[in-house]
Amino acid sequence: MTALIFSAAIESMRLSLLSSALALPMLYLFVFNAVRAFQRLRGEETKPLLAPHSMPLIGHVQLFLAQPAKLASVFSAAEHSKQIFRFKLPFASLWFVKGPSQIVQIMSDSKTFDFEPMKNIALQRILGLPGRIIDLANRDDSGVGRKPLPASNIPHGRRFNYLERKTTKDFTRPASHAAFVDKFEANLYDWVEKSAIGDEWVSYPDLYPFIRTILFRATTDAFYGPQLLKSSPYLEEDIWKFDVNVPFLAKGLPGFLNRSAKRVRHRCTQAFRMWRVSALQETAEQLPEWNEKSGLKTTTLRKEVFEQFEEWDDTSCAASDLAVLFGLTSNSIRASFWFFLETLRSPDLAGDAAREISSVITTSETYNSTDTAPPRFDIKLLVRLPLLQSLFAETLRMYVSVMIVRTTRQSCKLGDWVVQKDQKVMMCNYAQHMDEKLWNQDGSSPHALDAFWGRRFLSGSETEKPDSSPVAQMEALADQSTPTGPRFAGEGLGAKFFPFGMGERVCPGRHFSKIQSLLAYALISESFDMELLVEDGWRPRVDWNHFGYGTLPPAMSTPFRIRRKAAAVV
Numbered sequence: 429m430t431a432l433i434f435s436a437a438i439e440s441m442r443l444s445l446l447s448s449a450l451a452l453p454m455l456y457l458f459v460f461n462a463v464r465a466f467q468r469l470r471g472e473e474t475k476p477l478l479a480p481h482s483m484p485l486i487g488h489v490q491l492f493l494a495q496p497a498k499l500a501s502v503f504s505a506a507e508h509s510k511q512i513f514r515f516k517l518p519f520a521s522l523w524f525v526k527g528p529s530q531i532v533q534i535m536s537d538s539k540t541f542d543f544e545p546m547k548n549i550a551l552q553r554i555l556g557l558p559g560r561i562i563d564l565a566n567r568d569d570s571g572v573g574r575k576p577l578p579a580s581n582i583p584h585g586r587r588f589n590y591l592e593r594k595t596t597k598d599f600t601r602p603a604s605h606a607a608f609v610d611k612f613e614a615n616l617y618d619w620v621e622k623s624a625i626g627d628e629w630v631s632y633p634d635l636y637p638f639i640r641t642i643l644f645r646a647t648t649d650a651f652y653g654p655q656l657l658k659s660s661p662y663l664e665e666d667i668w669k670f671d672v673n674v675p676f677l678a679k680g681l682p683g684f685l686n687r688s689a690k691r692v693r694h695r696c697t698q699a700f701r702m703w704r705v706s707a708l709q710e711t712a713e714q715l716p717e718w719n720e721k722s723g724l725k726t727t728t729l730r731k732e733v734f735e736q737f738e739e740w741d742d743t744s745c746a747a748s749d750l751a752v753l754f755g756l757t758s759n760s761i762r763a764s765f766w767f768f769l770e771t772l773r774s775p776d777l778a779g780d781a782a783r784e785i786s787s788v789i790t791t792s793e794t795y796n797s798t799d800t801a802p803p804r805f806d807i808k809l810l811v812r813l814p815l816l817q818s819l820f821a822e823t824l825r826m827y828v829s830v831m832i833v834r835t836t837r838q839s840c841k842l843g844d845w846v847v848q849k850d851q852k853v854m855m856c857n858y859a860q861h862m863d864e865k866l867w868n869q870d871g872s873s874p875h876a877l878d879a880f881w882g883r884r885f886l887s888g889s890e891t892e893k894p895d896s897s898p899v900a901q902m903e904a905l906a907d908q909s910t911p912t913g914p915r916f917a918g919e920g921l922g923a924k925f926f927p928f929g930m931g932e933r934v935c936p937g938r939h940f941s942k943i944q945s946l947l948a949y950a951l952i953s954e955s956f957d958m959e960l961l962v963e964d965g966w967r968p969r970v971d972w973n974h975f976g977y978g979t980l981p982p983a984m985s986t987p988f989r990i991r992r993k994a995a996a997v998v
């Protein structure tokens with residue numbers, strides 16, 4: 429009996445303990461739901477909707493680390509009218525911004541939305557720079573504008589982010605850019621003239637490495653001068669190995685999972701270390717815009733900035749040079765590959781592109797292997813040709829994917845939401861470029877966004893009704909050079925189309941990138957016949973492992989054949 433009473437007492441104690449243990453979370457849940465319901469009623473919910481595919485405990489980790497194609501489709505499918513979604517990652521939540529006006533707000537307000545996460549991914553993870561340099565960059569809260577941000581106390585000489593960026597961007601100064609383009613053009617012509625390809629067809633297994641080699645050498649020699657690749661001929665191969673490893677490095681995964689990633693990065697850095705010793709001897713003041721030893725002035729200006737900061741040693745400077753070479757070549761050369769591929773795939777586009785190109789040739793002879801030089805182009809007019817610009821823009825729309833991340837420096841309002849300080853927000857240009865509701869509002873366009881349509885960025889073309897709005901008529905009157913015919917309409921599209929980012933951090937290489945693709949296509953297609961050896965309509969799959977890190981590379985080879993154009997019959 430006693431035992432029964434005792435066990436009944438124990439049972440009742442257990443139940444009361446259990447119920448009080450349950451009561452607390454239930455009370456919490458009740459209060460939480462009541463607060464949320466109240467906030468919802470007042471339109472003040474504190475967190476945006478969770479994105480799909482979150483898993484218990486690990487949230488969206490798997491999606492970000494191992495399912496890039498699925499991530500791309502989640503980004504693209506998210507409705508922009510809902511503005512913001514939330515991804516759960518360990519120790520952090522990431523707000524993914526889809527609303528066009530919120531994207532414009534973030535990109536144009538660098539006082540509130542700090543570039544720091546992008547810098548940290550690049551310096552710490554991708555380049556593996558030591559902590560003292562990351563601290564230097566992170567302690568500098570003065571922004572990258574000429575005027576430091578009002579809240580900052582950093583002395584001018586310690587404004588590392590501003591000084592480094594200013595000297596790197598020196599290549600966009602008109603005189604420097606002109607020297608860069610001149611050299612790039614000369615290097616391309618040199619390749620055309622010296623190439624062993626004759627007037628018999630030669631087959632190649634893959635168009636991507638073919639274009640890559642031509643453009644990598646022409647671009648790198650133009651920026652750094654020819655000494656860099658001469659002293660380290662293996663750098664070209666290594667940089668593309670490094671390129672393959674960038675997604676791995678950027679994710680911050682443990683090194684033992686991929687030992688070759690750091691090895692290749694080390695070899696690339698060593699190449700720059702060697703080059704710096706012999707190339708960067710003079711002061712920028714003594715140098716012309718371009719010289720054989722160190723290329724553009726920017727390479728020496730950057731060295732001079734690094735010398736002002738004791739945190740930077742030789743290896744770190746060399747790693748930073750590697751970052752510039754990577755920025756200069758990776759995204760834009762891949763874009764050039766897709767430009768060639770998509771244009772050559774369509775006889776209709778290739779034919780119209782050839783007609784446009786012939787209108788900006790400045791030399792009269794048609795090129796052939798024996799008696800005349802390759803044609804010359806008016807580059808200023810070339811980059812304004814409507815169809816060529818549309819082809820380039822459509823290439824970027826289809827193949828560029830950059831995850832752009834910022835952190836809030838202070839709490840602020842973003843659309844319907846209040847964002848707390850230190851919240852990471854992310855946008856992805858690919859998600860906007862593939863959003864049917866943004867591009868095809870009334871659902872009437874026959875041109876799906878997952879198919880390349882080279883005339884998408886033309887207005888007033890035969891494929892579209894001419895734009896007869898008063899604004900279009902005013903523009904046509906003002907632009908006497910193209911009074912009729914299609915016009916390029918790919919600028920000022922805001923958050924619908926921003927392959928190069930926007931605002932203060934817009935890509936400084938965007939003009940060069942366009943020149944690179946258009947000039948390379950014009951010169952090579954005018955000098956050689958090229959044919960893809962693939963079935964009609966075929967195109968290589970993209971390599972989704974690079975989703976979010978720039979222009980997507982192809983995951984398959986594209987065989988093709990090429991021969992020098994036959995002599996013109998006079």
Ligand code: HEM
Pocket residue numbers: 546593596752755756757759760763828830832833927928929930932933934935936937938940941978979
């Ligand atoms: C198709 C080619 C390219 C694409 C799609 C591309 C894309 C981008 C994007 C989206 C950003 C902005 C990132 C952000 O806002 O967080 C950026 C920044 C940058 N890009 Fe490019 N880029 C290309 C070519 C180039 C080239 C040729 C260079 C030449 C050096 C270059 C150098 C840079 C640099 C230095 C920055 C950082 C700017 C800063 O610190 O404010 N890019 N790029």
